[in-house]
Amino acid sequence: MARPLIEIANLKKAFGQNVVLKDISLQIERGQVVAMIGPSGSGKSTLLRCINLLSIPNAGRITVGEQTIEFDGARTALPSERSLARFRASTGMVFQHFNLFPHMTALRNVMEGPVTVLKTPKAQAEAEARALLAKVGLLERADYYPDKLSGGQKQRVAIARALAMKPTVMLFDEATSALDPELVGEVLNVIKGLAREGMTMILVTHEIGFAREVADQVIFMRDGIVAECGPPGIVIDNPRQESTRAFLGRFK
Ligand code: ADP
Numbered sequence: 001m002a003r004p005l006i007e008i009a010n011l012k013k014a015f016g017q018n019v020v021l022k023d024i025s026l027q028i029e030r031g032q033v034v035a036m037i038g039p040s041g042s043g044k045s046t047l048l049r050c051i052n053l054l055s056i057p058n059a060g061r062i063t064v065g066e067q068t069i070e071f072d073g074a075r076t077a078l079p080s081e082r083s084l085a086r087f088r089a090s091t092g093m094v095f096q097h098f099n100l101f102p103h104m105t106a107l108r109n110v111m112e113g114p115v116t117v118l119k120t121p122k123a124q125a126e127a128e129a130r131a132l133l134a135k136v137g138l139l140e141r142a143d144y145y146p147d148k149l150s151g152g153q154k155q156r157v158a159i160a161r162a163l164a165m166k167p168t169v170m171l172f173d174e175a176t177s178a179l180d181p182e183l184v185g186e187v188l189n190v191i192k193g194l195a196r197e198g199m200t201m202i203l204v205t206h207e208i209g210f211a212r213e214v215a216d217q218v219i220f221m222r223d224g225i226v227a228e229c230g231p232p233g234i235v236i237d238n239p240r241q242e243s244t245r246a247f248l249g250r251f252k
């Protein structure tokens with residue numbers, strides 16, 4: 001059997017005395033969509049941030065595609081900045097609050113990473129950025145600054161910006177939680193389109209219906225552990241654990 005595209009093994013992360021991720025292990029195949037659900041404070045954002053190396057794990061191993069990075073808890077053994085940056089570039093992150101560069105147009109936001117990090121020639125970066133803006137339905141907004149865009153439009157630019165780095169996996173941390181209800185659909189539709197194209201994705205979401213629809217695998221996080229993991233028909237519709245059932249009951 002082929003090796004999984006993403007493998008997380010025995011990942012641990014603490015902030016001081018607060019152990020937030022306790023020995024997380026999971027595997028994701030190429031093209032899979034994984035929905036991560038669970039109560040506030042259970043460690044979902046921390047796990048995404050560790051996969052993206054925005055947060056440095058204390059221990060464990062992360063493989064994304066061809067790259068593996070290992071943390072053994074000793075500060076002296078931290079991987080070099082260069083290998084961290086290279087690894088980080090293989091994961092595209094989309095945040096709840098968009099985090100666009102406010103002083104750049106939509107087009108410049110999408111071009112920035114390829115030009116500065118990947119050293120893509122400007123003309124090529126611009127052509128690719130326009131194609132990505134077209135893909136998220138915003139080509140005609142290319143020259144708009146973020147403050148002239150709606151929340152849904154900003155989030156679609158943020159998705160295009162992450163895609164511009166040609167990541168191996170896309171990570172979404174509650175990408176629709178900050179949006180007015182009428183703008184949620186346009187962002188979910190873009191994510192659905194990516195799923196159809198075979199993009200490997202991890203979505204932290206409270207949109208349980210959406211998770212059921214697009215996810216191949218659902219992970220229920222509780223107190224820093226993967227409490228349940230499996231297809232949506234099990235984890236969402238027929239959870240084994242009482243805590244999962246209680247959490248999901250709030251969305252009924
Ligand atoms: P979730 O996304 O599931 O709501 P988080 O991963 O944001 O949970 O948070 C899990 C725990 O980690 C919380 O107790 C939170 O206070 C703590 N935490 C997260 N980030 C930090 C940080 N940068 N410094 C200290 N504690 C943090």
Ligand code: MG
Pocket residue numbers: 044045046
């Ligand atoms: Mg969170």
